[in-house]
Structure formats: structure tokens, C-alpha cells
Amino acid sequence: MAVMQTGFDCDVLIVGGGINGAGIARDAAGRGLSVLLCEQDDLAAHTSSASTKLIHGGLRYLEYYQFNLVRKSLIEREVLLRSAPHIMWPLRFVMPHARGQRPAWLIRAGLFLYDVLARRELLPGSRGVDLTTHPAGKPLKGEYARGFVYSDGWVDDARLVVLNAIAAREHGATILTRTTCTAVRREPAQGGAPAHWRATLRGQNGAERTVRAALLVNAAGPWTAAFLHGAAPQAQGKTLRLIKGSHIVVRRLFEHDHAYIFQHPDGRIVFVIPYETEFTLIGTTDLDYTGDPAQVAIDSTEIAYLCELSSYYFRQPIVPDDVVWSYSGVRPLVEDAAADAKAVTRDYRFELDRDGAPLLSIFGGKITTFRKLAEEAVDLLAPLLDNRHGAWTAAACLPGGDLFGEKPQNRAVLGFNEYVHDLQRQYGWLPARLVQRYARAYGTRIHVLLAGKTALAQMGEEIASGLYAVEVNYLREQEWAVSARDILWRRSKLGLHLPAATEARLDAWLAAHPLAS
Template sequence: MAEPQHTLDCDVLIVGGGINGAGIARDAAGRGLSVVLCEKDDLASHTSSASTKLIHGGLRYLEYYEFNLVRKALIEREVLLRAAPHIMWPLRFVMPHAPSQRPALMIRAGLMLYDLLAKRELLPASAGINLRTHAAGKPLKPEFQRGFIYSDGWVDDARLVVLNAIDACEKGATILTQTVCSTLARKAGGWEASLHKSGCGDFRVNARYVVNAAGPWTADFLHSALPKEGRGKLRLIKGSHIIVKRIFEHDNAYIFQHPDGRIVFAIPYERDFTLIGTTDLDYQGDAGQVAISEDEIAYLCGLASQYFVKPIAPADVVWTYSGVRPLVEDGADAKAVTRDYRLEVDSEGPPMLSVFGGKITTFRKLAEEAVDQIAKALGNRHGAWTHNACLPGGDLFGAEPQNRSVLEFDNWVRNVQGRYSWLPPLLVARYARAYGTRIHTLLGKKEDIAAMGEEIAPGLYAAEVEYLRRYEWARTAQDILWRRSKLGLHLPPDTGDKLQVWLGANPFQYKQAA
């Protein structure tokens, strides 16, 4: 990743390196527009790495009559699964039912509607299940005797952002992390921005169009750049999650209903753990310093303990994470605020598009709609293209997305394990899940374990770290252990300090990935 020149000229400057910014950069670069993206921290360092990690339609939004939002998300669910089968996969969700909840017939009708709102090719339909005989019933309290099962998808959210950035970069975009947009001003014929990159100083970007995809800071950035009354407002909703040691052996997830109307998931996570979340609380503090509270931990433990035979206590929590979801303000209760998005364009001079709201499942569609507007304003006639394109590493059986890539992923992994039989099979499986076909870039022509370089921590070799630094903008131990991977959950607590020392002792000459 090359150091920036004194001045960069581009068609589109994107501020924000979360899923929306990265998705827009990818789409725009693929249409031949010159793109610069700046992110003040690491890619996906805030909201986009703090989701519940689901690709889903949002079953609970049906009760708020958000049928268009749910349908749009359900359509995208299978588009994304095909595009990136290495970092996404189908997941079955078990919903235990109790007499105190909505009538079973009502829930079954809702699930049938969920099945029918969009075409399904990859995911099985919903069904009723007997929890006294189904494997998912064993960890549950005996009073839960019946339930329902339906399909959605799981995603490694932080890696999804990185893959979009990689694709954008390989299509010509300049991706600048640790880079703050300090000033932005309209000039004759375009925008002039002052950027400050950590360790590199200040430089200027001249852009014809600006995209404000700053997530929780979108409204603040818009108001500072273009002060005006009546602009779009964001409502910040805090969502927190806890991670505990694995509390059930099967591969299904659970969806639990709370009497207060909230939904909490319990999801198999990183092989050895269970992810439980999320909370929905209005948030007024610094979006960059959000953290779980003791009350939230107690809430999630208490709700899960209402369902599982084995109670979950705060002492069982091995890790937590929290994020602030920037949602469109509509005056609703926190749990009911719409997850739909709004694109707001100020065209009184060189245009600026600001992204308000959204959810990770619909990021590709949001990006497509945004770039449609950008392309029209800039006279670009390329047209939309991402619907039928794999994300980097997702081209298991060819360049176009295929059902086969999702349905035969495990077979593909076994073949890769055979090709790299000199590596432990579990390590190859982890590489395959993280990098897909780009495992071949990581391993190259290596033929033995010695070629992987130093084993910095158990299962973390210098070759992987160098790959992440060269191609994925990883700079720190935190980037590597908690966003590019979740190795931080599996390795000793002092691994981060040791890795940071290693990074300092082995400086890397960053170049723009090609």
C-alpha cells in the first residue's frame, strides 16, 4: 500500500472504511471510476466488526410490517452466500416456543411468509420441530418441548469489509487506513480535502464527488462539511455481545424471545465458543469508546439462562464486544428502529452523498444504488455489475458466483487439504475459511512448514502475518488477532503483546495491493 503523493486527484473520495464505504469503493472502482477511500482507524474497526454476524432478512421486522426491507434482505442473502462462500455459510435457527409467547400458529405463519418473500435456492424451508427428540432440544430446559426451525446465514463481518476493500484496490482504488479527513471544502468544479495519514503527514485530495460513509459519525461529518438545518439525523443504538465456552454440540443456532420484545441469538462461534447477543439500547456517548456494561452482561446471561439447562453467569464470559449501529431516526423504540437505509445527496455545488442507516445484509444493494447515483452525476455509463461477481477468494469453481460453491465448500476444503498435506489439516481449513482461493496466494510455492517462517504464536506463522500486512492493510496485533481473524480467542492472553513486539522488530514496506 503505497504512501500517498502530495496531491491525489480522483472521481470519488469516500470517507469511512466500514462495510458501506468499502462496498461503494468496490462498486465504483469496478465501473471505472477513480476512487480514494480514507478511514481514520482500521478497516471495520467500529460498527462493521461488531454485528451479530448474520446475513438475514430480519425475521422480527415482519411484526413491524417492514416487508420491503425484509424482502430486499432475503434476496441479498443468497446473492452474498454465492459471492463469498468462504466467509459466509447457511445456518439453521431453532426457536423454542413457550405458552407465554405468541401463539404457535402465528409464529408458523410468520415463518412461512419469511420463506415465501424471496426465492430460495440454497436454504431449506422452515418447519416445526419436536424438541424432545431433536438434537437442539437437549441443551434446553425440559419445559421447551416444541419449537420451529428456519434458515438464514452467518458471515465474518470484518473480513467481508476487507474483501470489498481488496476488490476495490485490485480495480484501481486507493485505500488509505489510519487516515483522517481533516478538512473538506467545495471549490470550483469539485471538492478539496485535506487528509492526514498517521506517520505520513498531510496531503490533499481533489475529488469530483464525495461519499460520506462515516457510520456513527455520518451526521457529524455532514454538518461540519455542509452546515445546514434539516439534514438527516441518526439514532445511535448500542448492541453488545458476549462470548462463552461452547454450551451445545450441534451446529444449529438459537433465537430466543424475551418478554420485553427483544430478540437474542445464541450462535456456534469459532468452533469452541457460543456467541450470545444482542442488546438494543439508545447510546449518547463517544461512538469510538463504546463498551458493554455490567447490566448488559447480566441481561444476556439471564435471558440465555431462561432457556438453557446449564445456567450462564457473568463469570463464564470470556470476551465481549460492543458496537454502535447508526440507524435512521424515526422516533420508534430502540428495538423497532428501522434497519433500512437512506441515501441523501447534497448537489448545491459539487455533490456529496451521505449514507444514513443500513444493515450488513443489504450493503451490496446500498452500494449499487449509491454508485448508480454517483455514476449518473459523473457521466459514467458502465452499469451495475456486483450482483454476478465473486468477492476475492470466493471463486472456488470459476469467476461467477455459483450454488456449487456454497453446497460443495467442504469438499473443496478437503481437496485443498490434500494439496497442502504438509500443513496441519485444521490450519489449512482455517486458511480456506478466511482466504478462500487466495490461500494459494498466501502459500504460494511453499512446500514445507519451514517455508512458513517463524511460528510467532501457536498456528500463527510469519507467512500469514506478512500476507495480511501486504494485502489486507493489517498494521497492529489488534488488526490481526481480532479483525482479520479471531485468533485472539484461541491464543494465550499475552499473544497480542508478543505479536506487537514482533511487528516492530520486523518492519514491513507497505505497498498498494495490486
């Protein structure tokens, strides 16, 4: 852990291992603060692995006049792409135009604004497209003869969280997964010791530890309001509106590499995205949610809605039986009294309670703006600990993203295939397709994964097709993976490609091969 500013167990205790918590941990630790992050489940176990997996400005937010949010997101879009080009990349979106929708001139105006709100170095601008000749028009019904193409980006959301946690650890932070903060209380200043927080942390095995922290960050996602009430019952802060978003995955619907943005007659938006080479991702829904966020799941009505909207555009109908996988998450958005769930702001808000030891609660946010959120949060907290380090993450790569040098650069985004080809030559003893997967998942950390290996026989048991013991142990030792679900569905999406029985087989293997303590 980094050098402490306070004399307590840590300067900053963060509750929540989603993208906001991990991002704040990275930023704070990089400024020299001692950080401890606890997460009750796995990293990105809930909302942060259940997104539409886009790094985007939020084109539809222009409709609600959220220009500041869109501009902030557009600026971050290219910052993020440069920081982790192995898990993020540019993506072109096709918007078919149909009668009854907004007039074409209005869409062109919106896309022009989207293009110019922030400087672009990596992403081409928008343009009109003839869908009768463009490859993206082939899967669509004949009535969609014209449309528009614009740029945004794609991200492996769960890996983004893990990379932030790795970066935090590399700067000295302690990351405790499957560790619940069961109680917190403020301790007043006394005997020369300043006010601080005393927290009880309970591990999965029931063992408890007490931690004293100068500052507490509540980044509990859907549980933020409940945690705030427990930590500071007198607080009268912002409230959350929980919005359920569900996605379905079907077999690949088209051969080209563009994504689609479809508009329902009711105004809602659905994205249809190439996914994991062999599949297509469709989502999302926007529904108010009142249940336990840990138990959220897609229902038949949502599946039917996503199938029907896709079928409204595609020549080949999509039916519920086509769905091979689905996932749902609860987005904790700032309550802004919007009548319609889709109109609720995706911007973030802070609540800083300084009635004693400081408590910062994070409300709302979206993956695209996580780095800026973290930077602003630590800008608030660092001066309270007399830390003047200043912001740093905008000019830093995430772990594995330093493909052609330490600093983020456009070449890493535009020349990723060049990097992959170099790796395939370097590791010619591995199947080229496996090296490509490793490059996408781990970037330059492939060299940590394969350290000392020079032959396929040194990769250990092939537990499932393309999944070797070396990788499994790397994920356990370096990325906090514990279960088959962590490995097959969050650290990777191998669960989509392997037989259904693989999860049980891998769990049995993990139990039979415990890591040395």
C-alpha cells in the same frame, strides 16, 4: 487508480472504511471510476466488526411491517452467500416456543411469509420441530417441548469489509487506512474547471496531503451526521439514532450446529450462535447511545441481561463469570421516531446534496443489504460523472470466493467441504486443521498466501500456535493489517484461541520486523 473521468485526483472520495464505504468503493471502482477511500482507523474497526454476524432477512422486522426491507434482505442473503462462500455459510435457527409467547399458528404464518417473500435456492424452508427428540432440544429446559426451525446465514463481518476493500483495490481504488479526513470544502467552478471538493487527509504519522475529488461520499457510520455538518453546515438532512449493541462470548454451550433465537418476555430478541468451534456467541442488546462511538463498551447490566435471558432457556445457567470475551458497537440507524430502540428501522437512506460539488451521505443500513446499498449509491453518482457502466456486483465473487469458477454459484456454498478436502490434499505438508482455517479465511487466495511454499519450514517463524510469519506478512502486505489487534481480532479471531499475552508478543514481533518500504 482507475482512469479518471474528471481530471481531479479522484472521481470519488469516500470517507469511512466500514462495510458501506468499502462496498461503495468496490462497486464504483468496478465501474471504471477512480476511487480513494480513507478510514481514520483500521478497516471495520468499529460498527462493521461488532455485528451479530448474520446474513439474514430480519425475521423480527416482519413484526414492524417492514416487508420491503425483509424482502430486500432475503434476496441479498443468497446473492451474498454465493459471492463469498468461504466467509459466509447457511445456518439453521431453532426458535423454542413457550406459553405466553405469540400463538404457534401466528409464528407459523410469519415463518411461511419469511420463506416465500424471496426465491430460495440454497436454504431449506421452515418447519415445526419436536424438541424432545431434536438434538437442539437437549440443552434446553424441559418445558420447551416444541419449536420451529428456519434458515438464515452467518458471516465473518470484519473479513467481509476487507474483501470489499481488496476488490476495490484490484479495480484500481486507493485504500488509505489510519488516515483522517481533517477538513473538506467545496470549490466552485472556475477557469473552466468544474466544481469539486478539496479535502485534507492526515496520516497516523501526521503527514498531510490534499486531494481534489469530483464527488464526496460520507460513509462515516456513527460519525455520518457530524461529518455532514462539517462538510455542509447548511445541510438539513436526516439525523441518526445511535443504538448500542453488545455481545458476549462463552465456552461452547452445545454440541450441535444449529443456532437459537430466543425471545425475552419484553419482546426483545437474542441470538445464541455456535462460534469459532469452541465458543458460543450471545447477543445483542439494543440501547440508545449518546457517547463517543469510539469508546463504546459493554456494561455489567448488559452482561447480566444476556446471561439471564440465555439462562431462561438453557438447563445450565450462564453467569457473568462464564464470559470469556465481549464486544460492543454503535449502529447508526435512521431516526424514525420509534419509541423503542429495537423497533428503529434497519433500512438505509441517502442524502444527496448537489448544492455545488455533489455530496452523498449514507444513513443507516445493515450488513445483509450492504451490496444493494452500494449499488444504489453508485447508481446515483455514476451518471453525474457521465459513467454508464451499470451495476455488476450481483454476478461477481468477492476475493477468494471463486472456488469453482469466476462466477458465483450454488456449488461453492453447498460443496465447500469438498473444496477444503481438495486443498488439504494439495497442501498435504501443512496440518489439515490449518488448511481448513486458511480456506475459511482466504478462499482461493490461499494460493497467494502460500505462493512458492512447499514445506512447513518455509512458513517462517511460528509467532504463536498456528500463526506463522508468512500469514502475518500477507495480512500486512495484502490486507492493511498494522497491529496485533488487527490480526488477532479483525482479520481473524485467533485472539480467542491463543493465550492473553499473544497480543503483546505479536506487537513486539511486528515492531522488530518492519515491512520493507
